[in-house]
Amino acid sequence: MEFKDYYKTLGVSKSATEKDIKQAYRKLARENHPDVNSGDKGAEKKFQEINEAYEVLSDAENRKKYDQLGSQWRQGGARRGPTGGGANVEFDFSDLFGGGGAAGGDAGGGFSSFFERFFGGGGRRQAGPQPQAQPPSQQVEVEVSLAECYSGTTRHLEITSPQPCPQCRGAGVAGNGICPVCRGAGRQNGTRKLEVRIPVGVTQGSKVKAQDVVILVNVKADPDYEIKGRDLIRKVSVDLYGAVLGTEIKFKTPLGKEVSLKVPAESQNGRSFRLSAQGLPAAAGKQAGDLYVKLEVTLPTKLTDREKELFQELARLRA
Ligand SMILES: [Zn+2]
Structure with a gap:
């Protein structure tokens, strides 16, 4: 994987202020916007890179991670153990970013694999409207009594799952830049209430579908x-x-x-x-x-x- 020099992409120095970064981004985004360069593949790619760089550098936390990552990267991905005397400890970058890394290549998302690995955290989207992807189904376990297997029952569940961002409706962009609400992810974790009807005749391991949620039935042990x-x-x-x-x-x-x-x-x-x-x-x-x-x-x-x-x-x- 290639290290992405986001400062270079935006043409700013490492010590650039938040304002400098924003200004540089705006200028470059205007120049390379697909609307004014229709059909120009080079400009389209550049626009993509600018958005990616801005997404990371415009966020104080991401920028800090990025700077830290940069210095680790130059050390060849390895560092000395804390005692200083021992073997080289392989540096696991995923520790840095709370496991937010996605796997390998550019998964068609427009952003680089470098970005996806360290800043992607899952559902980031390419700038520009995208067709709504079907969210993956979620599995929730529900415990029922033996009597409820005979009679059927109803459960009210609270489901936490990524929802389309209410601001950008999942596009990840708002106006001329990254959506400020979801920071380009297009999705945000949301909680919703779900009423689930467990039908008569379920048993251990039965699966009941309610919207996009799969309910796995676990029958409570019965004394008799x-x-x-x-x-x-x-x-x-x-x-x-x-x-x-x-x-x-x-x-x-x-x-x-x-x-x-x-x-x-x-x-x-x-x-x-x-x-x-x-x-x-x-x-x-x-x-x-x-x-x-x-x-x-x-x-x-x-x-x-x-x-x-x-x-x-x-x-x-x-x-
Ligand atoms: Zn959004």
């Missing part, structure tokens, strides 16, 4: 239900006598409805019962899941002498 795709697994305790002799168990569905289930006699520990289509509801091309009820047999403890006798008798009968 394990979620596997659209199937639900619920463990229900049953005592030894119920498992052996048969019983009826009651439990609540994720929506709070009470369900009773007949447990046949001689049901083993871990036996599972499938309640067809009682899992997560059907949604776009996916069938409703099933609800599995899994028995957990609990054994009696703190047996009395009499109970021990009876168990011993049962054991003898089976021997």
Whole structure:
């Protein structure tokens, strides 16, 4: 990448004041403006360079970074470690500019790769009106309860994302120069409210689209239900006598409805019962899941002498 001498581009000295820079820019911009040099590719390129130089030098913070960068650049991109005695430490320029650097070449933006790397920060635009680019979609995670997967729900989100600059409407230029509001970026971070309807039948990892935002659904862990795709697994305790002799168990569905289930006699520990289509509801091309009820047999403890006798008798009968 080539180092850009912005002072030279504007024909001013390193010690030029803000006013000097502005004057030089205005004069050069007038001379090289595309409106007065129509079809002159050289003037167009020069106009571009002038705008780029001015964008950096007209901003006190950018100018300071640029001056610092210039001195580092001449040292070949390397400097001594702080102790002075050690190895050369490679200088990472991105540290200087808060990670604002874009990748490599001139990405058709008109400004140089040097500018894009150190001052671009993303969405800078070429001077002159540009077609509105589609902003990239943003992903936001939303946590929902299991019951909400059945019922659907609504969330009100605050989304922060780059918005077209209200001053220049995304062009990056206003009047004869760089837009003062967005400093040529054409975009500014803005917050907007977004109402998101989460439909019936979402599950872990479902994606819901709301405008340009993708909502990634994360289902809150439920104390009673394990979620596997659209199937639900619920463990229900049953005592030894119920498992052996048969019983009826009651439990609540994720929506709070009470369900009773007949447990046949001689049901083993871990036996599972499938309640067809009682899992997560059907949604776009996916069938409703099933609800599995899994028995957990609990054994009696703190047996009395009499109970021990009876168990011993049962054991003898089976021997
Ligand atoms: Zn603007």
